[in-house]
Amino acid sequence: MTKKISIKHMIYQRSSALFAAAQKVIPGGVNSPVRAFKAVGGDPIFVKEARGAYLYDEDENRLIDYINSWGPMILGHAHPAVVNAVVEKAKKGTSFGMPTEIETQIAALAVSMVPNIDKIRFVNSGTEACMSAVRLARGYTGKDKIIKFAGCYHGHSDSFLIQAGSGAVTFGSPNSPGVTKGTAQDTLLARYNDLAHVEDIMTSNKDEIACVIIEPVAGNMGCIPPEKGFLEGLRSLCDAHNILLVFDEVMTGFRLSKGGVQELLDVNADMITFGKVIGGGLPVGAFAAREEIMNHLAPLGPVYQAGTLSGNPLAMAAGLAMLTELNDNPEIFNSLADKTEYLHKGITKALHNHNVIHTINRLGSMISVHFAEDKVVDFDTAAKGNNDTFKKFFHGMLDHGIYIAPSAFESWFITDALTYEDLDETIAAVENVARRL
Numbered sequence: 001m002t003k004k005i006s007i008k009h010m011i012y013q014r015s016s017a018l019f020a021a022a023q024k025v026i027p028g029g030v031n032s033p034v035r036a037f038k039a040v041g042g043d044p045i046f047v048k049e050a051r052g053a054y055l056y057d058e059d060e061n062r063l064i065d066y067i068n069s070w071g072p073m074i075l076g077h078a079h080p081a082v083v084n085a086v087v088e089k090a091k092k093g094t095s096f097g098m099p100t101e102i103e104t105q106i107a108a109l110a111v112s113m114v115p116n117i118d119k120i121r122f123v124n125s126g127t128e129a130c131m132s133a134v135r136l137a138r139g140y141t142g143k144d145k146i147i148k149f150a151g152c153y154h155g156h157s158d159s160f161l162i163q164a165g166s167g168a169v170t171f172g173s174p175n176s177p178g179v180t181k182g183t184a185q186d187t188l189l190a191r192y193n194d195l196a197h198v199e200d201i202m203t204s205n206k207d208e209i210a211c212v213i214i215e216p217v218a219g220n221m222g223c224i225p226p227e228k229g230f231l232e233g234l235r236s237l238c239d240a241h242n243i244l245l246v247f248d249e250v251m252t253g254f255r256l257s258k259g260g261v262q263e264l265l266d267v268n269a270d271m272i273t274f275g276k277v278i279g280g281g282l283p284v285g286a287f288a289a290r291e292e293i294m295n296h297l298a299p300l301g302p303v304y305q306a307g308t309l310s311g312n313p314l315a316m317a318a319g320l321a322m323l324t325e326l327n328d329n330p331e332i333f334n335s336l337a338d339k340t341e342y343l344h345k346g347i348t349k350a351l352h353n354h355n356v357i358h359t360i361n362r363l364g365s366m367i368s369v370h371f372a373e374d375k376v377v378d379f380d381t382a383a384k385g386n387n388d389t390f391k392k393f394f395h396g397m398l399d400h401g402i403y404i405a406p407s408a409f410e411s412w413f414i415t416d417a418l419t420y421e422d423l424d425e426t427i428a429a430v431e432n433v434a435r436r437l
């Protein structure tokens, strides 16, 4: 039985005042564009604190959080294991710029959890991980070009801001100014889920392509799972053309399963990038591969990569606590998938009850609602979604105390802190909002 709830008539006065103040000293008032609500309109919400599945904003509103800092808070906000680890580590100093044992501990744990990797290098963001992975692929292969997919987002490094997804799309400037022609010419753009297109590009750029980099389950066009055979086909094409296959698992790593997409879908990549969950909410990215590739990295090999705060013990403590929780309790991944399936079924029913045209994509604990008639399988079909309907949906859900991605080109991120009561409240809100779409 659908739970009846009313609109909560939330107020956002303090958030709006804080946003006005922030805009005076921070470009756009935010430190990452997608937070500015440009794609949905209105002022962004300022969060005071968060616990479990809930955000508490500066106007004392409680919001059920379906973004979870864009993925890291898979166990819920302020998880005791992570908080305690960080507090204890901070008392002993936060960063030394020298090796520490905890880096080896989290590296060994990550290597034990993820297939096909012997070594891992820690950096400070997903962007840095993907940027470094591509440099390593180029250094290892001696080739300059890369293939990325329209709508996939690998962070804001120049090579990737070519029809990128996520925030870059919502700004209608897929190729960001500041990216030189020289850089752009080495990035070849393919259509997601289109093997024939990838093969054409490989054939036309014979022996020039260092790697293919892909979100093996896309999240930056909304959630778009790979069609059956797509990743396996990519693997075969990369083998045939002697090209490295890089899985950008910044979003999917340690979220879709212990071993990420490689384990979940049984497809092997040559290099994997991580972010988000691996840092437990602190700034951590990483890239990993088999030893013969990783040993090309400085100080062992000629490919340079470095970072003042890379592997700092404070961030390592958060990441190690998070990965340990997930490694010791793998049933969490099934629980997340079950909750996401329950949510999917509830939202579908609620929107169908009011004849709202939509399609929902879901894999594991990643899900997105597209107000489009056709199946969403790539950037072009994702872009056909009705953004006006999305905006109404977003603000309607917010009025019910439910925080979803402020853009149709994002995945929702389910946290295991969500209860089935939270899910029922969310589904009831969809039912209410659907009446007005």
Ligand code: KE4
Pocket (backbone or CB within 6 Å): 032, 033, 034, 035, 070, 125, 126, 127, 128, 130, 153, 154, 155, 156, 166, 167, 215, 219, 220, 248, 249, 250, 251, 275, 276, 285, 410
């Ligand atoms: P960061 O540099 O933001 O840590 O990671 C970049 C990145 C790389 N690869 C994938 C698959 C990603 O999803 C991301 C970052 N994700 C976005 C959300 N779609 C971060 C949110 C933001 O830009 O503020």
